[in-house]
Amino acid sequence: MEKSDRFLRLELQLEPVLPAREVAIAYLNGCGFSMFEEQPTGLVAFARESEWDEQGTQTVLAELRTMADVNMSSAFVESENWNAQWEAQYEPIDVEGRIMMRAPFHPAPTSGLDIIIQPEMSFGTGHHPTTWQMMRCLLDLDLEGKSVVDIGCGTGALAIAARKLGAAPVVAFDLDEWSYQNTLANCERNELEGDINVLFGTVESLSDELGTYDVALANINLNVLKAEMHTYAKHLAENGVIAFSGFYTADVPALRAAAEQVNLKYISETSREDWACALFVKTAHSA
Structure with a gap:
């Protein structure tokens, strides 16, 4: 597996969550992280291995520790595994019956705007x-x-x-x-x-x-x-x-x-x- 085919999954538990979570998203975006999942106690961020700035990430973590208690865990995941996991959990999104955002593997809506979005590593x-x-x-x-x-x-x-x-x-x-x-x-x-x-x-x-x-x-x-x-x-x-x-x-x-x-x-x-x-x-x- 080539380096570019893997993603770093970084999970942060923050106390207090705000404003540390917003700061983390803003700063990690400049360290190669391209997707963020906000959670009640923090966030999970993903970066392609080839684009990940490890030193920059350490600097961001040091900054976060000045405003919150930070528990961090990380692991590399293969892109294929990531997409398979996302697809298994992905549900169509109904915007008041007027727009349906769905993956290609979901059936098309009978009415309203049909938008097909393949679940990938982007927000x-x-x-x-x-x-x-x-x-x-x-x-x-x-x-x-x-x-x-x-x-x-x-x-x-x-x-x-x-x-x-x-x-x-x-x-x-x-x-x-x-x-x-x-x-x-x-x-x-x-x-x-x-x-x-x-x-x-x-x-x-x-x-x-x-x-x-x-x-x-x-x-x-x-x-x-x-x-x-x-x-x-x-x-x-x-x-x-x-x-x-x-x-x-x-x-x-x-x-x-x-x-x-x-x-x-x-x-x-x-x-x-x-x-x-x-x-x-x-x-x-x-x-």
């Missing part, structure tokens, strides 16, 4: 409350003929849903190679190959390639959202809307403050299992 299968809320948000937007960008697309689920709801053109990008490849594959599974422009990189590295969009979607952790807020506003058309998720309801004031600095006006928010989804519009004076 956004619909099981996380933030992905569900972002999907629900799309249903309230008039996407017909609107340009959409999915920032940090993960599996590509949001971009695929937007395209199936009539959006065009649609762009999706991610800084994680696995997510980029998974999005390409999921576009093909949904017969949208070539209909969604899938890019590899960050909003900063792709800034010259990206245009301005009527709708932007960003389901990322709070620290990244705050750091990149100015760039999001730059790529949003006047009167365009942007939906944010990936943070707790208690963090909405901090997000609003960051958004208002670049004249993104708050419209509304929803919550699910203490996770928030917030909608903003770009005003005439936005950056």
Whole structure:
């Protein structure tokens, strides 16, 4: 087995859980970890062995121990075993009977939007409350003929849903190679190959390639959202809307403050299992 075929599974038990869990997700993302499972007592994170920064991970753990008691365990798992385990536990996600997110091995719904997402090592299968809320948000937007960008697309689920709801053109990008490849594959599974422009990189590295969009979607952790807020506003058309998720309801004031600095006006928010989804519009004076 080659090194690149294995993943490191890192499990962290944290006391107190917050804010250590949010800090762990933000920092481990820069150490090669591309998938996170939040748990009531901490989290489980996965990194491809070839992309794992061991020294960086130790630095993150040292930082976490300044704010919480940390119990850590880790083990390498084969990718085949991981996917088999995930598939065995994976259930279709029903968004109010209007969107069904399912794996290829599940039967197609009899009505509503059908989105096929192969369960892989990337965030956004619909099981996380933030992905569900972002999907629900799309249903309230008039996407017909609107340009959409999915920032940090993960599996590509949001971009695929937007395209199936009539959006065009649609762009999706991610800084994680696995997510980029998974999005390409999921576009093909949904017969949208070539209909969604899938890019590899960050909003900063792709800034010259990206245009301005009527709708932007960003389901990322709070620290990244705050750091990149100015760039999001730059790529949003006047009167365009942007939906944010990936943070707790208690963090909405901090997000609003960051958004208002670049004249993104708050419209509304929803919550699910203490996770928030917030909608903003770009005003005439936005950056």
